[in-house]
Amino acid sequence: MKQSVSGETIFALSSGRLPAGVAIIRLSGPKTRFVIETICGKLPAPRVAALRTFVDCDGNPIDRGLVIYFPAPSSFTGEECGEFHLHGGKAVADAMITCMYSFEGCRMAEAGEFTKRAYENGKFDLTVAEGLADLIAAETEGQRRLALHIASGAQASLYSGWRQELIRARALIEAELDFADEADVPGSVSDQVWTDLSELGQRISKHVADGKRGVLVRDGFRVVIVGEPNAGKSSLLNALAGSDVAIVSDEPGTTRDLIEIKLDLGGLPVLVTDTAGLRDTEGKVERIGINRARERAAAADLVVALVDLSNAAADFPGDVDNAAVLRVGTKFDLNPAYKRDDCDLVISVRDNDGLEALLAIFAKRAAEAAGNLSDPLPTRRRHLELLAVTSHELEMAVRQDNAPLEVRAEFLRRASFALGRITGHVDVEDILDVVFSQFCIGK
Ligand SMILES: Nc1nc2c(ncn2[C@@H]2O[C@H](COP(=O)(O)OP(=O)(O)OP(=O)(O)O)[C@@H](O)[C@H]2O)c(=O)[nH]1
Ligand SMILES: [Mg+2]
Incomplete structure (x- = not known):
């Protein structure tokens, strides 16, 4: 798994508005271990909550609470991560945050930055990240169910499955192009390929039609x-x-x-x-x-x-x-x-x-x-727009049976590129900020 190249350790209050019973401050990045050891003394066993007194850099106690250490890569972000569970008073959280600022290389996280790091470290694709944003924003039972389904990867596996089908079809066509000059190549391999692709096109169209339902549940x-x-x-x-x-x-x-x-x-x-x-x-x-x-x-x-x-x-x-x-x-x-x-x-x-x-x-x-909320519905206009492109390019490839194979293969390439943009598997630099800025700070 690719590790985040970011050298900075980020932290944020990840729980709700204070005062509250408990406040959770989360941190992620290479300084995590050092910060935990400095504030709590001995590093706790991985993923086991330990009761400790938290002290600032001058050794003054801040609070007493739980600390959890998640070594990389088995953490939410894929980096070294930690959580401090404090008493949820405003001054308590402030003192802890002030203390964390005093570590070199540590800074406050931006909105959605933990999730963005998780995505960049290959923990999940963009649809799962969006599902998590929806889960946090869910106000009704229907929204929660659909968001959980998507956050669990239902859309991700559907789209990557489709993308694999497109890539496989392209590989067969490329092979046919490569061997086109050889006399002993039996009839066109692509007959079955085009039937399969046409059927895939129908599945995608049905899914796009279902998109209205997803947007309805969400909005x-x-x-x-x-x-x-x-x-x-x-x-x-x-x-x-x-x-x-x-x-x-x-x-x-x-x-x-x-x-x-x-x-x-x-x-x-x-x-x-x-x-x-x-x-x-x-x-x-x-x-x-x-x-x-x-x-x-x-x-x-x-x-x-x-x-x-x-x-x-x-x-x-x-x-x-x-x-x-x-x-x-x-x-x-x-x-x-x-x-x-x-x-x-x-x-x-x-x-x-x-x-x-x-x-x-x-x-x-x-x-x-x-309708039925256990389908992985596209919930965002971003998905629907890219699915429409996928559907259109695929249809162009299937329909133009008189066009040269190279041209039809190019339409397929564009179709799989559009699908890849939904999941974030291909060039998506331009949309990352839009996707991750919808999160709150601390997620
Ligand atoms: N008796 C009775 N009066 C009602 C009822 N519903 C509304 N009214 C009265 O009808 C009048 C108009 O009500 P509104 O709700 O302001 O009507 P509106 O359709 O919003 O009107 P505009 O905003 O001007 O288009 C008010 O005096 C209300 O009190 C009802 O069920 N019974
Ligand atoms: Mg009125």
Whole structure:
């Protein structure tokens, strides 16, 4: 295994906000052993927690706690690593960090630097690193499950398997090119190769189609509430949020901006957005709000169109550019006798009526859209873009059966290059900062 060429030892507070029961300071790099020996005395046995008094460079005690030493390469980063478990007081952690600064060649880690070193030392590929970032950021059960799956290497093995298939096919084609002049080479080896590649292309296309599900689980199922002014959109949003996040008034045109809340429904993140009431208006600011509402509704996974049942002149907004619309009648308490045959559901925010049914519909639609979370879904646009390139180049190679073999082999090379960029197996210097900066400091 390649060892990090970085000579610097990095450290950071890896546990959460202080004060807390315990604070964990992690370090990685060549000075680790020396730092542990200086602060704790004797080096503990590898990977075994030892209770020690921690002292600073002048021999003054800082705290008493646990220390663990992970010799290279059996550590998270692949380098010499250590952890100090201290009492989670702010002054305790500060004193320890000040002490660590005093060692030459030691510095505070940057965001994601431990994980970046692990990646550079070949501990895992980029998709696993991204899975770890998602695992740390996971707020819902669905996000956790998908992130854990990816962090465990499901995507990594899928993509590297595909890449191997492409590389093998290219090797066969190269061989055919090399022997093309020899008369006794039996028919084209590539017939079977092209059948296999075409089948691989179908698998990749299906995976790309599944990408919508991965992005949905990671970023949320998007519900957008629309309706004429005063339909009760902001009242509904507040009721769903359980707090007054949006201003409610009987003045039409109250809401102008998009107001978004996040719900956790059945383990999936659901983002619900309140919008400006849709109507023709002279107001400049209101018009901007209405345009934003239309754009957001067009991109939604589900549009909830409201109509005020207490107002006979009210109607659903007619021009919403989205096929997934749920029609809901509001303020049912004001007009319980009134029936519209075009409502999927009626609600009253005042009486807390129909809201549970509405949430159940959101949860059901989100779960249907997310599907089975045990598939290794692509969760990032970065993956989807590179998969689209892979798919396109592969299709060019398979389809152009009249083109010279050299040309078709070149398309295959580009396809495997794009796959290699997802996992980080080929030239990815330019994307590393983007990937690792999403981590917090200490990871
Ligand atoms: N009785 C009753 N009144 C409601 C209900 N929902 C909303 N209202 C009232 O209807 C009025 C308009 O409500 P909002 O939630 O501000 O409506 P909106 O659709 O956000 O309106 P704009 O932001 O102007 O587009 C307010 O006076 C609310 O109190 C309900 O379920 N029952
Ligand atoms: Mg409003």
